Amino acid sequence: MSKIRLLVGTKKGAFVLTSDGARKDWQVTGPLFAGWEIYHLKGSPADPDRIYASQSSGWFGQIIQRSDDGGKTWSTPGTSEAGKEPEGMPVSESNRFAYVGEVGTHKWYDGTQHPWEFKRVWHLEPSLTDPEVAYAGVEDAAIFKTADGGKTWTELPGLRQARGDLWQPGAGGMAVHTILQDPRYAARLFVAISAAGAFRTDDAGATWKPINRGLKSNFELPDPTAAVGHCVHRIALHPSRPDVLFMQKHWDVMRTDDAGEEWREVSGNLPSDFGFPIDVHAHEPETIFVVPIKSDSEHYPPEGKLRVYRSKVGGNEWEPLTNGLPQSNCFVNVLRDAMSVDSLDPCGVYFGTTGGQVYGSADGGDTWTAIVRDLPAVYSVEAQVLP
Amino acid sequence: MIRVVLPFHLRTLAGIAGEVTLEVAGPVTLKAVLDALEARHPVLRGTIRDHDTLKRRSLVRFFACQEDWSNQPLDVPLPEAVQRGAEPLLIVGAMAGG
Numbered sequence: 357m358s359k360i361r362l363l364v365g366t367k368k369g370a371f372v373l374t375s376d377g378a379r380k381d382w383q384v385t386g387p388l389f390a391g392w393e394i395y396h397l398k399g400s401p402a403d404p405d406r407i408y409a410s411q412s413s414g415w416f417g418q419i420i421q422r423s424d425d426g427g428k429t430w431s432t433p434g435t436s437e438a439g440k441e442p443e444g445m446p447v448s449e450s451n452r453f454a455y456v457g458e459v460g461t462h463k464w465y466d467g468t469q470h471p472w473e474f475k476r477v478w479h480l481e482p483s484l485t486d487p488e489v490a491y492a493g494v495e496d497a498a499i500f501k502t503a504d505g506g507k508t509w510t511e512l513p514g515l516r517q518a519r520g521d522l523w524q525p526g527a528g529g530m531a532v533h534t535i536l537q538d539p540r541y542a543a544r545l546f547v548a549i550s551a552a553g554a555f556r557t558d559d560a561g562a563t564w565k566p567i568n569r570g571l572k573s574n575f576e577l578p579d580p581t582a583a584v585g586h587c588v589h590r591i592a593l594h595p596s597r598p599d600v601l602f603m604q605k606h607w608d609v610m611r612t613d614d615a616g617e618e619w620r621e622v623s624g625n626l627p628s629d630f631g632f633p634i635d636v637h638a639h640e641p642e643t644i645f646v647v648p649i650k651s652d653s654e655h656y657p658p659e660g661k662l663r664v665y666r667s668k669v670g671g672n673e674w675e676p677l678t679n680g681l682p683q684s685n686c687f688v689n690v691l692r693d694a695m696s697v698d699s700l701d702p703c704g705v706y707f708g709t710t711g712g713q714v715y716g717s718a719d720g721g722d723t724w725t726a727i728v729r730d731l732p733a734v735y736s737v738e739a740q741v742l743p
Numbered sequence: 744m745i746r747v748v749l750p751f752h753l754r755t756l757a758g759i760a761g762e763v764t765l766e767v768a769g770p771v772t773l774k775a776v777l778d779a780l781e782a783r784h785p786v787l788r789g790t791i792r793d794h795d796t797l798k799r800r801s802l803v804r805f806f807a808c809q810e811d812w813s814n815q816p817l818d819v820p821l822p823e824a825v826q827r828g829a830e831p832l833l834i835v836g837a838m839a840g841g
Contacts, residue, residue: 391752415802415836416752416790435786451789 358741360698361426362706362727363407364714365394365736370409372427373727379704379718382727388430389421393476396693396736399426400482400490404740408490408506410477418476420450420492422506426742434507449508453477453492453500456513462496463524472496472516479693481535485542493532497523497549499561512561515547519566519584526551526587533692534590538598546601546616548588554603556616567616576606589632590692594641602644602671604634604692609646611671622671627658633695637720638703642670645697645705645721647690655710656687664707666721680724681715688713693736700741708734745776746831753791753834757784762831771826773805774817791834806833 362373369387388394392411400406405426411419421430434450453474464470475495483489492500492509498516500509515532523530530551538544543560546567553568571586587606594600603610603619608629610619623629628648637643646665650658657663662681665674688711698704705721708714712731717724747763754760765779774797781788792799797817799805805812808822808830824830 390755413752415750415800416756417800418789419756419786432786435788452794454795 358700358743360700360704361399361404361740361742362696362714362716363397363399363427363736363738363740364708364731364734365396365409365693366708366712366732366734367393368732370394370397370411371728371731373714377700379700379716380725382716384728385427387732388427392419394735395477396479396738397427398480398482398738399740400487401484402482403487404742406482406487406505408480408482410480410492412476418451418453418474420477420480420506420509422450433505450506453494453509454511455498455516456511460516460520462516462520462530463522465525469521472498474498475529475531478531478533479535481537483542484537484539491535491545493535493547495529495531496525497530497532497552499532499535499545499547501561512557514557514562515555515564518555518564520552522584523549523552524585534588536591536593536598536601539595540598544598544615546591546593548591548603550589551585551587553584553586554588554591554601554616567612568619569617570612570619570621571605571610572608572621573606590634592634592636592644594636597641600641600670602634602636604631604646606630606652609634609671622667624667624672624674626665626674627663631690632692633690633707635695635697635705637705638697638699639701640668640703643668643720644671645695646674647695647707649689655689660684660686662686662688662709664705664721664724677717677721677724679722680717680726691735694734696737696739698739698741704739706737706739708737710734744828745771745779745825746828747776747780748831748833750834750836752836753787756790757786759784764828770818771821772818773812773815773821773832776821776832777817802837804833804835804837806835807831 358377364371369390371386375382389411395410397409407423409421422433461469477492479493481491488505534548536546555564557564572580574580589604591603599615609623611622612619631649661683664677688709695707702719705717710733714727745765
């Protein structure tokens with residue numbers, strides 16, 4: 357029987373939750389990297405026991421950790437006492453994220469230009485085919501790539517040339533938080549950046565184009581249909597149909613059928629179209645999940661009812677999923693990377709909250725149970741199916 | 744022999760129990776001690792000072808003999824008590840202020 361492993365990043369460490377294919381009884385391991393912020397962990401689709409983790413701290417900066425045994429042991433892959441840099445210092449490259457060339461500037465809060473400054477890695481996206489390759493989405497917004505298992509990271513600087521001078525951080529910072537790979541073409545990637553928008557490359561990251569036509573930000577931008585500047589919270593696709601993307605924007609749930617050339621709103625009957633995560637059912641490309649949040653200043657569910665909303669027709673028509681979720685006095689948030697699906701049948705759906713709960717559904721969202729209730733605030737959840 | 748006390752997070756990151764003791768050749772300055780510390784524990788590179796500029800990370804503090812050395816020039820010799828190992832150099836995470 358298959359096994360499920362959930363990789364959970366939290367404000368104070370990482371946790372690994374495991375179960376068999378029934379997904380009823382769960383074991384909780386952790387905290388790993390206790391006390392550090394773990395923005396994201398993700399396993400390689402090509403080798404599920406190869407896991408990359410972003411470990412960071414406001415005090416001590418960024419660390420990249422890697423496990424080759426499914427999370428039992430970890431190491432910082434670029435650290436070597438044997439290797440020496442030209443100046444004689446030991447090598448420690450895996451936590452070094454240096455922007456390529458002239459650092460350049462982006463728009464600052466006061467309207468002036470401000471130099472890019474690396475702060476942390478928000479998201480790690482291992483290659484679909486090569487365990488040695490992974491992408492890192494970072495704050496201040498940029499994308500880096502490793503081709504040696506995380507030992508060294510090199511920026512793909514073309515992204516910041518896609519009108520980066522006009523990107524302006526929002527209150528949550530300015531980060532590449534979503535990276536999607538097109539399974540048909542390794543050269544095509546999509547990224548999303550808070551307060552900048554969505555972008556696509558068709559040449560493996562050499563050049564990028566903003567793909568924000570159709571987005572409207574009436575209260576966030578002086579020009580509501582500007583080419584860049586939209587606060588995209590997350591994008592998602594189904595691997596069988598990678599030209600169709602779904603987006604949870606600051607406000608509005610959106611959809612494109614042509615790889616981002618044109619978006620249209622599919623918020624429909626949602627009680628609020630503000631939110632953070634969005635995900636697609638593993639076997640039904642038109643079935644999508646969101647978690648409505650009351651507003652940009654009230655980051656909790658409307659009416660204190662934690663409801664996942666599911667559309668089985670690609671948007672516009674939504675149904676609340678409440679069975680097993682708290683329907684009173686619930687005022688947690690669900691962050692953008694804190695939802696994931698597994699590929700078992702029926703599809704499993706999981707999400708974590710800022711209140712430390714991780715909820716799971718083994719039937720595509722019809723019923724939910726709390727897998728664990730009292731973790732630190734959950735930043736990210738990734739599901740893995742193991743043989 | 745120079746004694747260095749690290750904060751919890753850096754001890755766990757580097758797998759260190761207790762104090763670190765270091766031999767430092769030449770003048771015992773902050774730079775010399777940090778160089779020796781990072782040479783012994785490469786995983787600490789980038790966590791105390793920036794990889795490239797070598798500037799102290801803004802929320803890291805250096806204390807020695809009950810004085811704040813955080814803003815002292817890196818090439819000034821540390822107090823004599825630190826140089827002979829009677830007192831440790833404390834590397835501290837700044838107060839969160841919560």
